[in-house]
Amino acid sequence: MVRLCRQLAAALLASSVAGFAATPAAAGPLLDETVSFAAEIFFLDVDVPGVVVAAVKDGETTVVGLGETRKGNGRTPTGDTVLRIGSITKAFAGAMLAHAVAAGEAGFTDPVAPLLPDSLGAAAAKRQPIRLIDLATHAGGLPREVPRAPGPDGDPFSTITDDAFATWLDGNDLLFRPGSAVLYSNFGFDLLSAALAGAGKKPYPQLLAERVTGPLGMVDTRFELAGDMAERLMSGHGFDGAPLPDVPSGAVITGSGGLRSTANDMLRWLQWHLDDTADGIAREARFLDHAVYLRRDGLATVVGMDESGRMDGMGLGWVAMNATAQRPFVLQKAGALQGQMSYLAFAPEKQVGIFVSMNKFDFSAAYAMAAFANQLLVELAGD
Template identity: 50%
Template sequence: MKTSTRRQMLALASMSMAGSVLSPPRVRAEDKLLNEIVGFTGTMLFLDARVPALILGAVRDGQTAVFGFGETSDGSGKEPDGNTMLRIGSITKAFTGQALAGLVSQGAVKLTDRLQDRLGWPVKVPERDGRPIRLIELATHTSGLPREVERSPGPPDDPFRTLTQEAYIKGLQSDPLLFTPGSGGLYSNFAFDLLAAALASSAGKPYDQLLKEIVLDPAGMKDTVLALRDGDAARVMQGHFFDGKAMPSVRATSVMAGASSLYATANDILRWLAWHLDRFSPQGTEVRLLDHAAYVPRDGLKPVSGFDEAGHMDAMGLGWIVMAPKGSRPLILQKAGGLQGIFTYSAFAPTRGVGVFAAINQFNVGAFTAMAGTANGLIEQLAPR
């Protein structure tokens, strides 16, 4: 969709960019103000970020808009839109946290269950100072596990090949804990992959089936997958390394399901955020209450590392980073991601009916910082305190 205002801005910038409006999950009138604000914000961010492509979308009171800029792959001339598939990286962790909330709401697990009792692998899970790793520690990055499991590097065309269950078992056997579980906060992919495995074991079904039942189907998500299906590759956004070179689309291994493996579209992520924002719906009420809670305040954790790249962490939820209200900015739950040359960011204000999703297709730290700040600012514009 191109408005006269956007055409004027783009003419001034001497650039040709386009956007599209995402069909809302409900049949309602188009939110012209949302289109205007998101389109203008996306234009300015793209001009500033200087990346090959950018997607910016928002949902407000059930109505949605998404705009794409640049091209999905080098030389394609194809602009990204709401149906462009991309790796969402560590936003995957918020999906895993919601799967945990779903099983807790069903009474299938407890937040305080020991990982040892739920993992179902032939390994003794390490403890420290007599304190075991519990599911809640995995979901809040307070387990004491390192960021990554130690493993041999995979080949350039299959870099994740060595990220296997066997590598994780060996990692657990190496006494990897860096602090007593629950005493500190350290961002950990290792922990979330173990959490997904423990949830699948507890449910007695493959993790992708569990995720579909608890998270994807209730939100009406059709294009969020752990592995690409036939025909999906043609609409996948190409990532780029820090030097601007294109990165190949490589497969993930099954053990990576909890931390980083998901592909999705902006359309699907906005449907997911709309589900989270529908807080008075009788469907999924218990899951939302569990999933939106702040479980571990920053105060008292020692150390605290790996949480503040997209905004200051005040508390940890189930994969969500909780940012307390500040000035005119409302309470925000947010999660960032990065994998294979794609940086993503998802955030929503649970009491204000507003959520935002953004993605760029280059590993560019400055552009990511600008993207996250812009997304948080967009929430503040649309739903100020």
Template identity: 55%
Template sequence: MLPRVRNVILGLAACVCAAPVIGAPAQADPLLEETVEFTGTVLFLQTKVPGLVIGAVRNGETAVYGFGEATDSGEAPDGDTVMRIGSITKAFTGQVLAALAADGTVSLTQRLGTLAPDLGSGKDPNVAKIRLIDIATQSAGIPREVPHEPGPKDNPFKPITREAFAGWLAENDLLYPPGTGVLYSNFAFDLLAIGLSEAAKTPYPELLKEHVTGPLGMTDTGFTLNDDQKSRLMQGHGFDGKALPDVPTGEVIVGSGGLYSTPKDLLRWMQWHLDRLAEKDAETRMLDHAAYLVRDNLNPVQGMDESGHMDAMSLAWVVMMPENDRPLILQKAGGLQGTFSYIAFAPTRGIAAFVAINQFDFAAATTMAEVVNEMITSLAPR
């Protein structure tokens, strides 16, 4: 972009955005700060959402910038802003699976029914063949959602229960044989959380804290909020621009969604993923990042390309193979209660990035994924 145009954009941003906040150590990389700030500025002006927060980590240094309003008070989001991360939760569930496989609690090819017998049989004999790896790679043949009646406004997720899961499996055919196609499924990842909880004989939220958030010091990442966290929660907005209530997802929707987090916590998590040659947790990282299911000859492939073309599936991560200047990227998007978010990392290049907007807007969500992928490319060219 021409310098004059860039200066105009930054000048306009100063009129409409709160001052950005940098969550970086001393002497952070000036290029990283410059790139994140400018990318966020352009994206905020382009999408016209109420609020936006963007961050990146490279070589252990981080930068976080917020724009617009996170709450009705008019404050801009920053690194400590709490937000719903929606289906990015699935990548956490994949990491828990990797950790339990690494320590021998489960195996990737273990069948779900051996851990949760009520979920391991049904009308379709293929139900008994569903393996943990099939669920984690979105290839189990399970629909996106379990069919259910609408819940009450203050608890719309109430009808989504383990009993509803078992009932559907008992009465319906899978959409395709496990391992032969890919179809995005929230239903499946909640089954995975149930199976992992049964294997470890531990409630899933405790399992997540034990293996992921606790060791990494992610104190703002969890399924429930304390009063301080509620005061920092970013207000989500619907497609009509109206504010949406914050509704917890309950005890069942923990594998597919439901997590709250902050940009600082997410970038700390990303740093763990980028530390790929470290001896600690090496097995877990290897299992988590491996590409298990390549797109070739899969039928169907649906719901996986909105944030970038899926070339393969890792444990919940969508794998995008290197193309032109873009390096290998693992990515995941999420959306819940008026917040869209996207996170991606280039494991061989030591860079990761995160962005969230606080309004449901599909065009904006597509744009922000494209912009983050481009930002990673510019900071880690092939």
């Protein structure tokens, strides 16, 4: 009976989410003007080949592309330009945890070890219990990266493996008691996606497609290139401004940073987050995904969370910034991978969201990108 109820819950979740795949409404002149003007100023202020800015307000959407998808190619990015979203992938992993909890597959306080495969699960079981919620909030006591040998130039992520994770867990104590502090951890989010695959009894990319990206019509949000995606790629550029090659994401960094997407797909996802008309399991999943699970003032230390705005609390992969006199409550996440840097933020109570991406590794420009997006979000929210 329990299994049947969980299967029914999962089916209801899929059908409920599917109701949000409608095409976003085009922007009115005011939204277009506001976003276009701000985007042009930002682009002129930073030394990057190309920028794409997408915004949603009260169901209306707009996309602005500036510069080039690759230095010197003359192609302006659009809403369908394919790019890497880096660590914004973590927010999808958090959403997948919310879906698993809403469907009855897992609980926030479930330990991760029994859900992990083979030697990885055995190694995790030797440490202090790490809960799923600890992984989703960067509070698992794990390092930022798993120690590993460098991968080859054409496949740099190939040495991030379950065996590398197991070796570290087998030979090292956790850096702190899970839940007591926050340390930004790609390691932790890759364990989370592996655990969610165990809970869902399917490969994580398949679960993501079935529960989130497929129902929402996010056809370009995936780990590997398909169809004509290669023809629409935005090339990343290194710190020296030289284009970087496109490389595979690999099979393991599915929770931390492997996703590709487009601005139009990000708008579809933002609209799902901002649409409050859902009911049933979809409504529960979004409610869980927008909650704050760790408050900063209750933590022993916080490391690596303030680059895009001060973290006041942690959601499921989301950095939460409390409402102030100058801004509404915001959930945000930044990401960077292979010469591309992106930022997504939304104010659930104000029905506004922003996605920005640029195609060069440049930390000064990344700080400016977050500041620009946060200010634009305030302007669109009317605060």
